[in-house]
Amino acid sequence: MHVVVCVKQIPDPAVPGALDAYNTLQREGKLILDESDSYGVEMALQLVDAAGGGEVTLISMAPNGEVSGLRTALAMGAAKAILVSDPALAGSDALGTAKVLAKCVERAGGVDLVLAATESSDGYTGTVPAQMAELLSMPALTFAKHVEVADGKIKIQRQTEAGYDVVEASLPVVVTVTAGVVEPRYPSFKGIMAAKNKPVDAVTAADLGLADQVGWAGARQEITGVTQAPARQAGEKIEDDGTGFEKIVGYLEKLKVI
Amino acid sequence: MRFAFTTEQLELRDAVRDLLRRECAPEAVRAAWTNDTGRAPKAWAALAEMGALAVMAPEATGGFGLTEVDAILIAEAAGYAALPEPIVDTMLIAAPWGLVQHAQSAVVVVPESPCTAWADSADVVLTLAADGVRTVPASDCSLVAHTSVDGARRLFDVSIPAGCEPQRPVADAAVAFRRGVLGTAAQLVGLAERMLTMTVDYAKEREQFGVKIGTFQAVKHHLANARTKLEFARPLVYRAAATMAAGDRSAGLHASMAKAQAGDAARIAARAALQCHGAIGYTTEYDLHLFMKRTWALDASWGDPAWHRRFVGAQIL
Numbered sequence: 001m002h003v004v005v006c007v008k009q010i011p012d013p014a015v016p017g018a019l020d021a022y023n024t025l026q027r028e029g030k031l032i033l034d035e036s037d038s039y040g041v042e043m044a045l046q047l048v049d050a051a052g053g054g055e056v057t058l059i060s061m062a063p064n065g066e067v068s069g070l071r072t073a074l075a076m077g078a079a080k081a082i083l084v085s086d087p088a089l090a091g092s093d094a095l096g097t098a099k100v101l102a103k104c105v106e107r108a109g110g111v112d113l114v115l116a117a118t119e120s121s122d123g124y125t126g127t128v129p130a131q132m133a134e135l136l137s138m139p140a141l142t143f144a145k146h147v148e149v150a151d152g153k154i155k156i157q158r159q160t161e162a163g164y165d166v167v168e169a170s171l172p173v174v175v176t177v178t179a180g181v182v183e184p185r186y187p188s189f190k191g192i193m194a195a196k197n198k199p200v201d202a203v204t205a206a207d208l209g210l211a212d213q214v215g216w217a218g219a220r221q222e223i224t225g226v227t228q229a230p231a232r233q234a235g236e237k238i239e240d241d242g243t244g245f246e247k248i249v250g251y252l253e254k255l256k257v258i
Numbered sequence: 259m260r261f262a263f264t265t266e267q268l269e270l271r272d273a274v275r276d277l278l279r280r281e282c283a284p285e286a287v288r289a290a291w292t293n294d295t296g297r298a299p300k301a302w303a304a305l306a307e308m309g310a311l312a313v314m315a316p317e318a319t320g321g322f323g324l325t326e327v328d329a330i331l332i333a334e335a336a337g338y339a340a341l342p343e344p345i346v347d348t349m350l351i352a353a354p355w356g357l358v359q360h361a362q363s364a365v366v367v368v369p370e371s372p373c374t375a376w377a378d379s380a381d382v383v384l385t386l387a388a389d390g391v392r393t394v395p396a397s398d399c400s401l402v403a404h405t406s407v408d409g410a411r412r413l414f415d416v417s418i419p420a421g422c423e424p425q426r427p428v429a430d431a432a433v434a435f436r437r438g439v440l441g442t443a444a445q446l447v448g449l450a451e452r453m454l455t456m457t458v459d460y461a462k463e464r465e466q467f468g469v470k471i472g473t474f475q476a477v478k479h480h481l482a483n484a485r486t487k488l489e490f491a492r493p494l495v496y497r498a499a500a501t502m503a504a505g506d507r508s509a510g511l512h513a514s515m516a517k518a519q520a521g522d523a524a525r526i527a528a529r530a531a532l533q534c535h536g537a538i539g540y541t542t543e544y545d546l547h548l549f550m551k552r553t554w555a556l557d558a559s560w561g562d563p564a565w566h567r568r569f570v571g572a573q574i575l
Contacts, residue, residue, distance in 0.1 A: 071269070186277050189309035189322060192269050 001054035001149065003044040004108050005078065006101055006116040006129070008034040009062045009069030013121060022091060022216075023223035025122055031062060033069035036117035038184035039177050041073045044115050046182060047149055054112075055079040059104035061089060061097060067200055074195035075187030082107060086204040091216035094123075098131035099218075103208035105136055107201075113154065114174040118143055133174035141167050142176045261500070263331065271331035274310050277301070278339035284545040290342040291409030295379040302343050306361035311345070314354040321353065325503035326437065330444040330495060337448025340552045342410035344376050346441030347384070351434045355426070357382050357393055365396070365416075366438055370561040373404050373413035383416060386431040390424025408551040432510065435560075436502060439513040442560045443495045443520035449553045450488045450520070450527035456546060457481060457531040464536075471534070480530040484523070491516070491523035511573045514566040521557040521566075528553045 009031035011017055018026045033041075044056040058073050058081040065085045074081060082104045089100065105111055114136070119126035133140035144156035145164060152171050157164040159178055187195075205211050212218065238247050252258045263271075281301035290296050305311055313328050315321020322328075329350050336345045344365045352364030364382040367374045377383060383399050385392045401414040458481060461472030471477050498512035506512075528550040532539040539546055557563065 075273075186304060186308050187273050188307070189270055189273070189313065192273055193266065196266070 001048055001051040001112045002057065002108070002110050003048055003054065003113045003115060004057045004059055004105050004111050005037070005040045005044045005073070006114065006132075007037045007041065007058045007060045007070060007073050007081075008117075008120045008122070009060055009066050010034045010120065010122040017122070019226060023226050024091065027063050027066075030068050031066045033072040034117065034121050036119070036121050036179055038073070038076070039179055039181050040115040040117055041076050041078060042182045042184040043147060043177050044113075045077045045185075047113070047147065051149065057082065057108045057111075059101055059108065060084070061092075061100050061104075063087075063090065065202060070200060071192075071195050072187060074198045074200075075191040076185055077191060078198075080199045080201070082201045082203065084203050084205065084208065086206075088205045088211065088215045088217075091219050092214045093219040093221045094125045094127045095131055095220065096214040096218050098128045098135060099210055099213055100205065100208060101128065102132045102135035103210060104203075105132070107203070107208070112171045113149065114138070114172070116174065116176050118176045118178055129174055129176045136172075136174065139169040139173045140176075141169055141173055144175050144177045145181055147175060147177065147181070261496075263327070267328055267331060270310075270313070270328065271335055273308065274305070274332050274335045275338070277304055277308060277310075278335055278341060282339040282341050284340075284548055287340045287342055287410060287548045288545075295376070296342055296410045296412040297376060297379060298342050301339075301341060302363070303361050305343075305345075311349050311358075311361070312353055313349060316354070316356055319356050319359070326350065326440060326499040327496075327503050330440060330499045333441040333444035334448040334451075334495075337445030337552075337556075338452045340410075340449065340452070340548050342552075344380060346438055346445065347380075350437040350441045352382055352384060354437075355430075357384070366434060367416045367418075368435060368438065368560060370435075370565060371559045373406075374416050375406070375411040375413055375555075375559075377401055377414040377416045378403075378412055383418065384434065385416075385418055386434055387424070388428065388431075390428045391426035391430050391434060392418060392422050392424050393426075394418045394422060406555055408555040410548075410552075411555050436510050436513045439517045439560045439566070440495070440498050440502060442556050443491075443498070443513070443516040446517075446520040446524040446553065446556055447488065447492050447495055449549050449556070450484070450491075450524040453524075453527045453531040453546065453549050453553070454481065454484055454488065456549070457484075457527075457534045461534055471536075477534050480534055484527040484530040487519075487523040487526050491519035494519050511570060514561070514569045514573075517561065518563040518566040518570065521563045524553045525557055 012032050020026050048054040048056055056078040058070055058078045060070055061084045070081045084100050105114055116129040130140045141156050143159040145159045146157035148155045154173055155168045158167050205214050238244055281304050282298050286298045290298050310332050312321040313324050317323040333346055344363050347366040348358055348363045351366055352358045358364050362381040365374050365377050365380040367385040378401055380396045383394050383396045398419050400417045404413040406413045461477055462470055464471045494516040498516040501512050502509040531546055538544050
């Protein structure tokens with residue numbers, strides 16, 4: 001079984017982020033593997049194991065030829081990676097990104113399953129996997145909290161507010177997995193040492209035949225402004241003169257909590 | 259000659275740091291104060307699985323055959339997390355000699371430390387004496403418990419069975435001692451870094467007289483003094499590791515210099531941290547205690563700074 005995992009390399013969330021002149025996140029320094037993608041990588045490794053063979057290919061789009069996050073995922077056990085890094089990709093919107101990743105899936109070839117997180121931890125559009133599925137003419141099975149593959153079919157438990165739906169499809173498909181679907185393994189020392197020698201196929205937008213459709217040129221959306229989230233309003237202070245509890249009861253009644 | 263760590267060494271360290279950040283958060287260290295063994299079994303098993311404990315183990319037995327330079331980065335990360343485990347004894351001493359496998363642990367009894375931590379839950383006990391190194395299954399030893407300032411460190415006087423002959427020569431006892439001293443110094447550097455980081459974060463947040471306490475010169479001085487001391491101690495630890503890995507004859511001298519300075523730096527960091535935190539620093543529910551008390555315990559283990567200063571003095575005069 002050949003599983004492709006979409007991997008985003010993001011600025012370390014522990015470090016305060018900054019915006020550039022176009023109101024997009026600065027991505028100049030070292031980037032790390034988005035934690036939400038580590039679930040997809042682990043799931044892919046487990047599915048390949050369960051299938052008794054196959055391999056996991058990573059695909060990523062990142063500036064400056066960044067591979068730090070890919071290395072982490074390769075160290076976990078993925079076999080190889082395709083990295084699209086090209087100044088022409090700067091400013092790509094979600095659809096532009098989906099086009100690039102869809103081309104990567106085609107480039108990987110013979111893919112049975114494409115895994116992605118439900119959304120990235122730095123962009124949060126949550127639209128790329130479904131767009132990619134559409135471009136690839138594959139079904140999109142989203143918000144999976146459990147995944148099983150057998151006899152050319154995939155069955156997932158799709159997380160809902162009330163519980164979960166069971167959804168089935170024939171391979172190949174695009175599946176998004178929720179955080180916590182599996183417990184990602186730590187990269188082992190052996191894996192870290194081996195990751196250095198695993199192939200990373202570095203390509204440009206032109207290599208994928210997308211030169212004019214991505215980046216600022218191809219983007220159908222722009223970020224016109226960014227404002228601070230409104231600060232929390234100060235609450236009402238009540239001095240307790242022995243009847244404070246009545247005020248609390250009154251407040252809760254007003255909310256129809258009691 | 260290149261003195262900087264390689265990218266791979268730093269990647270291995272980062273992997274250990276990341277693991278400990280998740281598996282050995284302060285809650286896990288606090289839990290070790292009250293659990294059966296004083297240890298953090300989940301973190302230990304994960305470190306073994308990762309291969310970190312076998313960093314210096316021979317390649318023939320599935321280890322990585324790396325050196326003290328690689329191991330101290332792991333020991334430093336363990337100090338930063340206050341990992342309550344005999345990682346120095348196991349990773350730097352027992353594993354390179356093939357005396358432990360996978361998640362097994364070892365403790366080393368040294369005359370310079372009054373007691374031995376976690377002797378009741380280890381698999382193997384090593385004793386370093388004037389006639390060589392003895393290795394015995396921990397279950398054959400008799401133990402007398404003592405109380406430690408650090409609640410996670412279960413301390414014991416360890417007696418090995420009578421008539422047990424040394425299995426390794428006296429030169430190996432010296433190697434083991436140096437490695438233990440070095441690893442403990444690296445842990446102290448990690449502890450100092452953690453306490454300093456915690457305190458700087460606190461000073462940027464805590465307000466008094468309407469301003470952040472970090473703006474007060476007296477607070478800045480404490481923190482700057484602790485930082486300076488730490489940055490002077492760290493290179494000594496790295497040098498000791500490099501000379502030890504190179505088989506240099508000065509390795510023992512360098513290890514003692516490193517331990518004395520790392521101990522001083524960590525003690526000063528602990529004191530600055532306690533003072534700058536104000537009253538909250540005195541409450542045992544606050545995480546700072548976990549790091550301060552480990553610092554005091556390790557500073558006194560494997561020879562305290564006075565012991566190492568005397569040793570250095572005797573060597574160079």
